[in-house]
Amino acid sequence: MAVITIDKVSRWFGNVVAVNDVSMSIGPGITGLLGPNGAGKSTLIHMMSGFLAPSAGAVTLDGEQIWRNQQVYRKIGLVPERESMYDYLTGWEFVLANAELHGLPDPGAAAERALALVEMEYAQERRTGTYSKGMKQRVKMASALVHDPSVLLLDEPFNGMDPRQRLHLMELLRRFGADGRTVLFSSHILEEVEQLARHIEVVVAGRHAASGDFRKIRRLMTDRPHRYLVRSSDDRRLAAALIADGSTAGIELDWQERALRIQAINFQGFTTLLPKVAKEAGIRLYTVSPDDESLESVFSYLVAS
Amino acid sequence: MNRTVARLTVLGLLGRRRGALLLVVPALLLVISVIARGADVDKHDLAVSILGQLSLGTLVPILGLVVGTGVIATEIDDGSIVYLLAKPLPRWKIITTKLAVAIVTTWVFAAVPTFLAGLILVGTQDNLAVAFTLGTMVSGAAYSALFLLLGVVTRHAVVAGLAYALVWESLVGNFVNGAKTLSVQQWGLSVARTVAADGSISAPVALGVAVPLLIVVTVAATAFASVKLAGLTLAAEE
Numbered sequence: 001m002a003v004i005t006i007d008k009v010s011r012w013f014g015n016v017v018a019v020n021d022v023s024m025s026i027g028p029g030i031t032g033l034l035g036p037n038g039a040g041k042s043t044l045i046h047m048m049s050g051f052l053a054p055s056a057g058a059v060t061l062d063g064e065q066i067w068r069n070q071q072v073y074r075k076i077g078l079v080p081e082r083e084s085m086y087d088y089l090t091g092w093e094f095v096l097a098n099a100e101l102h103g104l105p106d107p108g109a110a111a112e113r114a115l116a117l118v119e120m121e122y123a124q125e126r127r128t129g130t131y132s133k134g135m136k137q138r139v140k141m142a143s144a145l146v147h148d149p150s151v152l153l154l155d156e157p158f159n160g161m162d163p164r165q166r167l168h169l170m171e172l173l174r175r176f177g178a179d180g181r182t183v184l185f186s187s188h189i190l191e192e193v194e195q196l197a198r199h200i201e202v203v204v205a206g207r208h209a210a211s212g213d214f215r216k217i218r219r220l221m222t223d224r225p226h227r228y229l230v231r232s233s234d235d236r237r238l239a240a241a242l243i244a245d246g247s248t249a250g251i252e253l254d255w256q257e258r259a260l261r262i263q264a265i266n267f268q269g270f271t272t273l274l275p276k277v278a279k280e281a282g283i284r285l286y287t288v289s290p291d292d293e294s295l296e297s298v299f300s301y302l303v304a305s
Numbered sequence: 306m307n308r309t310v311a312r313l314t315v316l317g318l319l320g321r322r323r324g325a326l327l328l329v330v331p332a333l334l335l336v337i338s339v340i341a342r343g344a345d346v347d348k349h350d351l352a353v354s355i356l357g358q359l360s361l362g363t364l365v366p367i368l369g370l371v372v373g374t375g376v377i378a379t380e381i382d383d384g385s386i387v388y389l390l391a392k393p394l395p396r397w398k399i400i401t402t403k404l405a406v407a408i409v410t411t412w413v414f415a416a417v418p419t420f421l422a423g424l425i426l427v428g429t430q431d432n433l434a435v436a437f438t439l440g441t442m443v444s445g446a447a448y449s450a451l452f453l454l455l456g457v458v459t460r461h462a463v464v465a466g467l468a469y470a471l472v473w474e475s476l477v478g479n480f481v482n483g484a485k486t487l488s489v490q491q492w493g494l495s496v497a498r499t500v501a502a503d504g505s506i507s508a509p510v511a512l513g514v515a516v517p518l519l520i521v522v523t524v525a526a527t528a529f530a531s532v533k534l535a536g537l538t539l540a541a542e543e
Contacts, residue, residue, distance in 0.1 A: 070396070082387075088317070089316070
């Protein structure tokens with residue numbers, strides 16, 4: 001059982017506060033670290049992986065301080081976000097070098113096992129410089145797993161992956177979580193985190209905004225008023241038809257934009273209602289665009305609540 | 306020493322285009338020596354100025370800079386250093402291994418050509434070839450350690466190193482007498498003077514000063530680099 005504890009941690013860079021008094025504890029299973037870009041996710045992961053000192057507070061693994069403590073890497077496997085990884089080595093040489101650097105008794109066998117785990121044997125003789133983004137990600141995973149760590153830290157692992165690679169990586173991470181390892185990955189995409197992690201930590205603007213089961217957080221995020229901008233062949237008639245339904249809280253006719261600004265109560269209800277109502281009334285929809293769907297607004301709503 | 310770190314460092318240093326670049330400077334030295342051999346001047350003075358100014362004064366600091374920063378600054382820049390650092394490896398082991406690679410590379414690409422150039426120019430006369438070879442070896446080692454440290458402490462290692470080599474060593478070191486005591490180049494010259502026949506090389510710094518300073522600089526730079534590497538911070542790219 002490996003547990004990473006972040007205790008009242010702050011980190012500032014000059015005048016900028018990147019992480020502000022965050023406390024959380026990450027235990028076995030998969031934890032998703034969710035937040036918009038620039039929220040402080042990478043700063044947190046850098047502190048958890050020993051590449052950044054907290055300005056205040058403590059980051060520990062099973063009670064041991066992580067900063068300036070090389071011994072923690074016996075337990076931690078790190079998959080960094082950056083891509084550069086000794087481009088002139090083949091996948092095999094790269095993973096083998098990582099096994100040797102860990103001082104493993106049989107580095108060859110360990111490298112073989114790790115490459116098999118991520119299903120990269122087929123390309124292991126190719127130079128990593130020639131790999132696609134997804135392949136690089138998998139070899140990086142292999143290098144992080146080569147010493148069979150109890151903690152796996154991944155910084156934005158799904159960035160730039162195609163859907164198939166994404167599924168494959170998710171399945172891999174699920175297996176590690178099921179094995180009782182502590183897996184933490186960061187992402188700015190709610191759906192990604194939701195598919196994989198049962199436990200979610202949300203950070204927004206350097207603050208710990210929410211923590212807990214994904215269903216709870218999903219509810220927090222979806223049970224909020226959604227605003228839409230809609231243009232149609234007959235805005236007034238559409239407005240009248242919509243306001244009659246319970247899933248709409250308010251409608252405004254925006255004269256300048258020549259559009260309807262609609263406040264929906266229930267996300268799911270409204271998205272099914274709108275096309276139905278339009279069809280029944282014989283109204284054509286020209287534009288349906290969410291007004292405040294940007295992740296930042298979702299998060300700021302979460303912080304405000 | 307760690308064999309894997311050494312292997313990765315050598316591959317990174319000599320692979321890519323830097324390997325070819327490293328050959329250019331020594332090749333130039335040899336070509337100049339061959340041409341100068343035919344010149345109708347005093348062979349001894351010619352050798353002292355080519356080996357002292359060109360080799361010890363220019364070739365060694367440039368190579369030391371390229372190699373010293375090349376063994377670590379590149380990895381820190383592109384972030385691949387995390388794969389070395391996220392391991393239960395003592396940081397001083399990483400630094401000393403990389404330093405060893407840097408020193409050996411500097412010897413191969415600076416000391417060996419210096420020896421050959423010396424043989425071409427004056428043969429074994431006055432022991433000049435061996436003297437300057439030793440001089441380049443000791444200053445090459447000190448430069449490697451200094452520039453490796455620069456590579457760890459600053460993202461602008463090459464610029465800082467160039468400024469040091471050009472401004473301090475070449476300008477200040479050559480014109481201000483007191484500053485010569487604190488010049489790696491002069492320490493190397495001091496070692497060379499001791500090895501060569503009496504009176505054949507003049508060097509302002511006494512051997513009793515030069516050798517301790519060489520050792521102190523090399524060891525201190527290495528120790529400091531290890532401490533800095535242990536606390537290396539990866540800037541958050543957010």
